[in-house]
Amino acid sequence: MAPLPKSKRSTARKGRSLVSKMRSFSKLVKCENCGKNKLPHKACKYCNK
Ligand SMILES: [Zn+2]
DSSP states (O other): OOOOOSSOOOHHHHHHHHHHHHHHHHOOEEOTTTOOEEOTTSOOTTTOO
16 A cells, blocks of 8 residues: 555645746756856766766
8 A cells, every 4th residue: 555645735736846846957057067058967968078
């Protein structure tokens, strides 16, 4: 049996969590090699490092 959640999540709360997830995903970091903006934990598309 899988553990049941203590309370049902409201749609507003669900949307908020999704927004925060999207926000964290769209956050860009500077490439250490070439200084261009790139996605964190992804290879730089300019220098592939
Ligand atoms: Zn780079």
